[in-house]
Amino acid sequence: MRRLILFVPLAIFFVLGIFLYQGLQIDPTKLPSALIDKPMPKFELTSLYDEQTLLTEADLKGKPALLNVWATWCPSCKQEHAQLNKIKEEGYVIYGINYKDERGKAKEWLRRYLDPYAANVFDEKGALGLDLGVYGAPETYVLDANGVIRYKHVGVVDEKVWPQLRNLLQELAANGGGAQ
Amino acid sequence: MKRWLVTLLVLFSAQAWAVIDAYEFKDEETRARFHQLTEELRCPKCQNQNLADSNSPIATDLRGEVYRMLDEGEDDSAIVDFMVARYGEFVLYRPRVNVDTYLLWYGPFALLAIGFVVVIVMTRRKKRQQATQDTDTLNDNERQQLNSLLDQDADK
Numbered sequence: 001m002r003r004l005i006l007f008v009p010l011a012i013f014f015v016l017g018i019f020l021y022q023g024l025q026i027d028p029t030k031l032p033s034a035l036i037d038k039p040m041p042k043f044e045l046t047s048l049y050d051e052q053t054l055l056t057e058a059d060l061k062g063k064p065a066l067l068n069v070w071a072t073w074c075p076s077c078k079q080e081h082a083q084l085n086k087i088k089e090e091g092y093v094i095y096g097i098n099y100k101d102e103r104g105k106a107k108e109w110l111r112r113y114l115d116p117y118a119a120n121v122f123d124e125k126g127a128l129g130l131d132l133g134v135y136g137a138p139e140t141y142v143l144d145a146n147g148v149i150r151y152k153h154v155g156v157v158d159e160k161v162w163p164q165l166r167n168l169l170q171e172l173a174a175n176g177g178g179a180q
Numbered sequence: 181m182k183r184w185l186v187t188l189l190v191l192f193s194a195q196a197w198a199v200i201d202a203y204e205f206k207d208e209e210t211r212a213r214f215h216q217l218t219e220e221l222r223c224p225k226c227q228n229q230n231l232a233d234s235n236s237p238i239a240t241d242l243r244g245e246v247y248r249m250l251d252e253g254e255d256d257s258a259i260v261d262f263m264v265a266r267y268g269e270f271v272l273y274r275p276r277v278n279v280d281t282y283l284l285w286y287g288p289f290a291l292l293a294i295g296f297v298v299v300i301v302m303t304r305r306k307k308r309q310q311a312t313q314d315t316d317t318l319n320d321n322e323r324q325q326l327n328s329l330l331d332q333d334a335d336k
Contacts, residue, residue: 031267031268033268034264034266100237126241130241130245130266131266133224133266133268134238135224135238135267136225136238
């Protein structure tokens with residue numbers, strides 16, 4: 001019995017070691033979104049393409065989709081743009097939020113690099129970004145057919161990230177993504 | 181010499197790090213609350229800085245929100261709730277007390293209590309051992325033996 005007590009520190013060491021070792025694998029810059037499984041925040045903003053057209057959260061419903069927060073001042077957004085074009089070619093819906101940007105520059109960007117977006121919300125002041133908890137572009141959300149946020153990816157969507165998002169989109173579509 | 185000292189003090193004063201925004205406050209109390217809030221809320225982008233210290237655009241925006249809500253007469257808890265609803269519990273430098281954070285808040289006290297218990301148990305055990313040793317007297321035979329041994333020694 002006495003002997004066993006001597007092993008207690010060793011046991012504590014192992015438990016702590018495993019705990020801390022796991023901590024090494026966690027990326028501290030990745031924040032869990034506070035909005036997972038919450039509906040898209042309400043908004044009423046103009047479309048990037050047309051100042052007269054108003055878009056609301058209802059316009060993002062219908063099909064599971066990606067919602068990509070981007071801006072022309074964001075270098076990583078340029079990096080992921082080709083991948084977004086490919087995703088569109090695969091037949092998935094991508095909505096865009098043009099975050100704290102200039103309309104002219106953003107339109108020019110889409111003309112030059114092609115436009116993968118089914119709709120683009122022009123969030124000049126970053127108000128929708130604030131409600132979404134955006135803290136840096138690019139960020140990509142996965143919405144289900146009812147416009148509920150299911151997942152958030154911070155950073156570039158590249159060929160490594162996309163398969164995960166695609167799985168999630170397919171899963172949502174298979175589950176009916178919520179009723180249409 | 182004195183000038184050097186002053187320069188050093190200015191460079192390393194806490195206020196020198198803080199970002200300066202041109203906000204006009206209704207009164208001193210609001211200003212104090214603004215400083216308190218921006219010091220206790222964490223910047224989501226630059227994670228080891230609070231809102232007051234950070235130069236990042238998002239921190240500027242969030243300071244603006246804090247200012248706007250203070251100006252609209254919201255109380256501190258409403259402002260904190262607003263931030264938590266968007267950026268999660270992560271933005272709180274002083275975590276709330278709830279089931280997830282019990283270990284964080286009360287863990288140290290629990291460890292301290294365990295330490296006390298261990299110390300008390302150990303001292304008690306030691307005392308009991310001493311007590312048994314004290315009462316552990318020799319019987320008559322043994323005493324005679326001891327005395328004769330001591331006497332032998334005294335002869336030398």
